[in-house]
Amino acid sequence: MAEISTTREPSSPPSGPPAAKKARLDDPPKVDVQGDAAPPPGNAKPPKKSKKQKFKDLPEACSSEDVLWQEIKDILGAEYVDTAVKEGTVRKSPFEQRQELEVEVVAMSSSGTALATSSSASRPWVVVVPFCVPGETARVRVYNNSRLHSVADLIEVITPNPTIRDDSLVECKYFGTCGGCQYQMLSYEKQLELKRDVVVKAYTKFSDIPSSSMPPIESTMPSPLQYNYRTKITPHFNAPNKTQRSNPDNPQNDTDKPSWFNIGFNRVGTQKVIDIEDCPISTPVIRAALPAVRANAIANLYTYKKGVSLILRDSLPLSTTNADIAENGEPKHICVTNHRGRVRERVGPNLFEYPASSFFQNNNCVMPSLVSYVRERIFDSAPSDTPTPTHLVDTYCGAGLFAISLASSFKIVAGIELSVESIQAASINAKLNSLPPFPRPVGTSKDNVNRMITFQPGDATQIFSVVSKFPASETVVVIDPPRKGCDEPFIEQLVGFGAQTVVYVSCNVHTQARDVGMILRRDVGGKDGKAKGKYVLESVRGFDLFPQTAHVESVAVLRLVEGQTEGMDVDSAV
Numbered sequence: 001m002a003e004i005s006t007t008r009e010p011s012s013p014p015s016g017p018p019a020a021k022k023a024r025l026d027d028p029p030k031v032d033v034q035g036d037a038a039p040p041p042g043n044a045k046p047p048k049k050s051k052k053q054k055f056k057d058l059p060e061a062c063s064s065e066d067v068l069w070q071e072i073k074d075i076l077g078a079e080y081v082d083t084a085v086k087e088g089t090v091r092k093s094p095f096e097q098r099q100e101l102e103v104e105v106v107a108m109s110s111s112g113t114a115l116a117t118s119s120s121a122s123r124p125w126v127v128v129v130p131f132c133v134p135g136e137t138a139r140v141r142v143y144n145n146s147r148l149h150s151v152a153d154l155i156e157v158i159t160p161n162p163t164i165r166d167d168s169l170v171e172c173k174y175f176g177t178c179g180g181c182q183y184q185m186l187s188y189e190k191q192l193e194l195k196r197d198v199v200v201k202a203y204t205k206f207s208d209i210p211s212s213s214m215p216p217i218e219s220t221m222p223s224p225l226q227y228n229y230r231t232k233i234t235p236h237f238n239a240p241n242k243t244q245r246s247n248p249d250n251p252q253n254d255t256d257k258p259s260w261f262n263i264g265f266n267r268v269g270t271q272k273v274i275d276i277e278d279c280p281i282s283t284p285v286i287r288a289a290l291p292a293v294r295a296n297a298i299a300n301l302y303t304y305k306k307g308v309s310l311i312l313r314d315s316l317p318l319s320t321t322n323a324d325i326a327e328n329g330e331p332k333h334i335c336v337t338n339h340r341g342r343v344r345e346r347v348g349p350n351l352f353e354y355p356a357s358s359f360f361q362n363n364n365c366v367m368p369s370l371v372s373y374v375r376e377r378i379f380d381s382a383p384s385d386t387p388t389p390t391h392l393v394d395t396y397c398g399a400g401l402f403a404i405s406l407a408s409s410f411k412i413v414a415g416i417e418l419s420v421e422s423i424q425a426a427s428i429n430a431k432l433n434s435l436p437p438f439p440r441p442v443g444t445s446k447d448n449v450n451r452m453i454t455f456q457p458g459d460a461t462q463i464f465s466v467v468s469k470f471p472a473s474e475t476v477v478v479i480d481p482p483r484k485g486c487d488e489p490f491i492e493q494l495v496g497f498g499a500q501t502v503v504y505v506s507c508n509v510h511t512q513a514r515d516v517g518m519i520l521r522r523d524v525g526g527k528d529g530k531a532k533g534k535y536v537l538e539s540v541r542g543f544d545l546f547p548q549t550a551h552v553e554s555v556a557v558l559r560l561v562e563g564q565t566e567g568m569d570v571d572s573a574v
């Protein structure tokens with residue numbers, strides 16, 4: 001692997017979204033407002049934290065820092081960690097900033113970095129380093145010290161582990177520098193295995209579900225494509241600074257682009273943009289469109305007063321003509337580069353349209369397996385003594401992916417979503433797929449209306465008053481919240497409603513595990529106010545929506561077991 005040259009500032013934070021919200025390319029030009037941050041009154045400095053306060057700052061529960069913290073505890077031992085917390089020594093690093101050292105990798109973290117230890121450390125301490133695997137030794141350079149761990153750049157792998165690493169698999173020239181992918185040096189089987197491990201660890205650490213109540217975690221569902229799959233990318237760039245602006249040289253294309261102007265993604269472990277001319281995990285239509293999108297940004301570079309986040313989304317043509325049909329009979333895909341444009345996708349037999357700037361899953365090729373799996377779990381594995389589900393409630397429904405894809409299996413479907421533009425898209429999608437609205441419009445014949453669908457904007461919790469008349473024993477609730485998961489009022493209402501089946505889809509298995517644990521611990525209320533039963537966790541399976549990265553989508557299926565109101569040991573119930 002090539003040496004990673006680090007040009008970072010000493011205290012670069014770990015990778016994440018750019019600090020300042022970037023403007024979008026098609027936003028109207030805005031005048032730069034200078035100095036709008038209020039200065040502190042007088043010369044007052046923020047009060048210093050006392051030593052006790054300072055070291056109490058454990059990571060927020062279930063945050064990505066907390067996930068790493070639990071993994072560090074596993075390596076260093078809970079007793080050692082608890083003592084260090086009590087004594088206020090968790091930040092006493094044995095290493096200096098920019099210190100180079102040799103480390104031995106002992107585990108993988110849930111975010112795809114390697115967790116290592118070093119014999120040169122004067123106390124038990126973990127070093128987090130990218131692009132390495134267990135069993136390897138590596139030379140690294142520390143750039144950040146935190147709670148019982150340092151974060152480091154990889155300089156070189158000294159002893160590779162050939163049973164896990166195969167560098168010949170790497171397909172991207174930016175791999176090892178770009179923060180987007182973590183796993184290109186691993187076989188696909190290994191990537192799937194690691195993702196399953198993440199799901200197992202998440203439920204072990206964050207759900208509080210006793211092992212006797214946990215179903216075996218299923219193998220990760222693979223993505224049919226492991227490259228060329230990503231249907232959306234958002235390369236970004238910073239606006240030129242004052243000095244750069246004072247000497248414009250009017251570049252026209254990539255060849256005369258000033259070297260300081262980078263359009264791409266964040267360098268691993270930093271918020272510094274690196275120049276990216278191609279992204280092999282993106283779909284062919286996005287890869288083909290990227291040079292022209294870059295050239296346009298380069299030609300206009302001195303007009304930008306703020307950083308910009310570009311968008312490239314793979315889409316079917318909105319109105320298909322013969323010229324749009326490729327030789328195989330499928331419409332030719334196009335690339336939508338306007339944030340205000342519309343995108344169209346097919347998932348199985350259904351079409352979905354949505355605004356380019358709104359949420360839709362970013363790997364189209366695995367969507368049919370995801371939707372089929374959800375349908376199979378709802379119907380095929382339902383206990384034989386429960387009624388066939390007839391009603392579907394899709395919470396956090398976005399543009400209606402689950403509501404519309406599953407509608408053919410239900411009589412009535414209701415969806416809710418906070419984003420007004422997504423919910424408008426969902427209603428349009430219901431029409432696009434010939435699903436009649438609910439309640440049935442006056443005068444429509446009963447014969448041709450056996451499926452009815454409604455979408456409403458609002459907080460997910462509000463849906464339970466809308467569907468209060470749905471027969472709970474014949475209802476399925478799909479939950480697909482953002483990374484932070486559901487809030488307590490939602491869980492309260494969900495359990496109060498008491499649907500027969502709950503399918504929880506999540507891009508953050510840690511908050512999913514936390515929420516599922518909360519649901520399982522509560523009694524499900526009956527109409528008489530007495531407890532009716534409890535949910536049991538029937539299955540959990542990861543889906544690989546993002547090959548070459550550490551991300552894993554997780555689907556958990558919960559069933560209500562009536563009459564069970566004690567404990568959580570459900571071995572006999574499932």
Ligand SMILES: C[S@@+](CC[C@H](N)C(=O)[O-])C[C@H]1O[C@@H](n2cnc3c(N)ncnc32)[C@H](O)[C@@H]1O
Pocket residue numbers: 359360361395396397398399400401402416417418419422458459460461480481482507
């Ligand atoms: C992970 S996306 C899932 C969307 C959809 N199920 C899909 O697969 O395309 C989560 C969605 O929840 C929406 N959302 C966020 N907070 C919400 C809330 N409190 N109530 C309802 N929807 C919310 C977001 O706008 C986003 O569309």
